[in-house]
Amino acid sequence: MASKSHPQRGSGPRQPVDKSGNGAESQPAGEVELDKDEVSAEPTVTAEETSAEATATNPTADVATPSGKEERQVPRGSTGPRRGRGGKKVTSLRSSGGPGRKRTITAAKAGRMATSTIVMFVVVGIVALSIIGYAIYQSYDANRPFGQQRAQQVDGMTNYRQENPKMLSRKHVAGNVDYAVTPAVGGDHNEQWQNCEGAVYGDQIPDEHAVHSLEHGAVWITYTSDLPKGQIDKLAKKVRGQDYMLMSPHPGLKSSISLQAWGFQLKVDSADDPRIDEFIVAFRKDASVEPGSNCASELTATGDQPLPPQPGGVPGVPQIPGGAQLPGGAPQ
C-alpha cells in the first residue's frame, strides 16, 4: 500500500503514521504519557546513539523481524529518551508473554509512528553529524601550523627536533659554541648570520654563524674537503642563485656530504643522491623557526672562528661598509 501510493522514498515513511493516526487522533498524548511513566527511571540516551543504533541494525532488519521490530518500535516518542527505555519495554513484554493487551497495542502503534520518527532522526542525525564533522575538520585543518600539512621527511635523515629538542635553543652568544652534532643543526649561535643568498663558500665557515642562517630557514650543504671537484660543482649548482642556500667544506664529517636545516640533518655520500633535492624541497625556507627572516648579510667571510663582538662593525668593512666579497665563481 505504501509503495503503491507513495513511490517516492520521502513520502513513504509518512504512510504508516497516517494510517494509525486516523482512528485515534487523541492517542499520541496518552501513549506518550504511558511511555514516559514507564521509562522515566532509565538513563537518557542521546540522539547520536539512537541514530547509530538504527543505522547499525538496519541492513539485517528486513529479514529478522522480531529483533528488527523491537528495535524500531522504540523511538516513537518525540517525548524524550528514545531507545533505551522503549527497547527495554518491548523486549520485556515479549519475553514475559505479553502481560497486558494494552501494552502490546501501544507497542504496535508506537512502532508505526516510530517508523517515521526513526527515519527522521536517522536522516537529520546523519546529515547533522556530517555537517558538524566536516565543520570541525575544516576548522582543525585551517588551524594546523604549516609543516604538519606536508610530510617533512626524507629517508635516512635525522630529526633532532624530535630526538633532542633541548639542544635547539636559540640564544645569541659570543665566541665558540660546543655543538652536539657535526656540523651543527641548531642551537645557540652568533648574532650575525652567515650570508645565505645562494652563497658558495670555498672554505670553512664557523658553525656559530651558519647555525644562525639555519634559524632563518637556510639549507646548509657541507662536504669533505677531498670531495672531487665534479661533485662539488654539482652541489654548487643547487646553491647558486637560490636564496636560503649556502654551502661550504667542513671538517670532521662522517660522510662525504652532509645537509643541515634547523633541527634536521641528512648524510649522503654522493652529490647524485636524489635525497639531496628532497631535503632541499622539504626544508628550504620551510624549516625556518623565524619565518620571514632574511638571508642577506654582510658576513661572507670564511674561517673556523666566529667573529668577536665588533662595536665598529664587521672586520674588513669600512665605517659605512662596503662589505666582504660574496664568494663568486666555482669553488676551489
Add this chain to the structure above:
Amino acid sequence: MPKPEEPDTTEVTAAESSPDIRRRVAIVALATVAALIVAAVGLGVGLWIGTPNHPDNDSAEAGFARDMSTHHHQAVTMGMIEYRSGGERGLRSIAYDIALTQQAQIGMMDQWLNQWELAKTGTQPRMAWMSNGHHSMLLPDGRMPGMASDDELARLRESLGRDSDVLFCRLMIAHHVGGIHMAEAVLERSDNDTVRKLAQSMKDGQQYEITALQNKLTALGEKP
C-alpha cells in the same frame, strides 16, 4: 494526564503485526540507505565546495610565488645596501621603500604557498612555468633575468655615496625589468585573483620606480 485509550487499539495487534512490521522494517531500511546516500552526496558536495581549489605544485602561481620571492630577496639586499651607503637622500628613501615593500611581498607569497600546502622550493627548474616547454630562460650562471651577478653585488657593497647611487639605479632598473616580465607572465597564465592582484601591483609599482630611478640617474648626470 490523559488516559490511554484502550479499546480503540485492540484489533490492531493481531491483524497488523507481521506484514505491517515487515513493511515498516523495509521502509526504515530503505530510508536509512537513502539517508546514507544523501549524507554521502552532501558530504561530497560539501567537500568539493569547501575545499579551496589551490594551485598545484607545478602551477604558474606556485612558480611565480617561488621565483618572485627569490627575485625580491635580491632587491631587498640591494635596497638595504643603498639605504646604508647611498649618497643622495631621495634615492636612499627609494631604496628603503623597495627593501621594505619587497620584503613584505615575499611574506605574502610565502603565505600563499603555506595556504596551498606547497613547499617554498619547487621540483622544477626556476622559471620553468614561464617557458612553455621551451629552453630555460635562466642566464648561463643560473640567475633569473634581471638579477644582479655576485660580482655586481660585491661592487655595490663596496661602493659609497654617488658611486653607490649610480650602480644601485642601474642594477635596480634591470632588476625591475626582469620582475615586470615575470609579473606579466603570471598575469597571462593565472586567473587566481589574489595572485593577479599582487602581480598587477608589482608590475605597476615597479614601472613607476623604473621611471623614478631613471630620473635620478639623469639628475646625477648619468645617462638613464
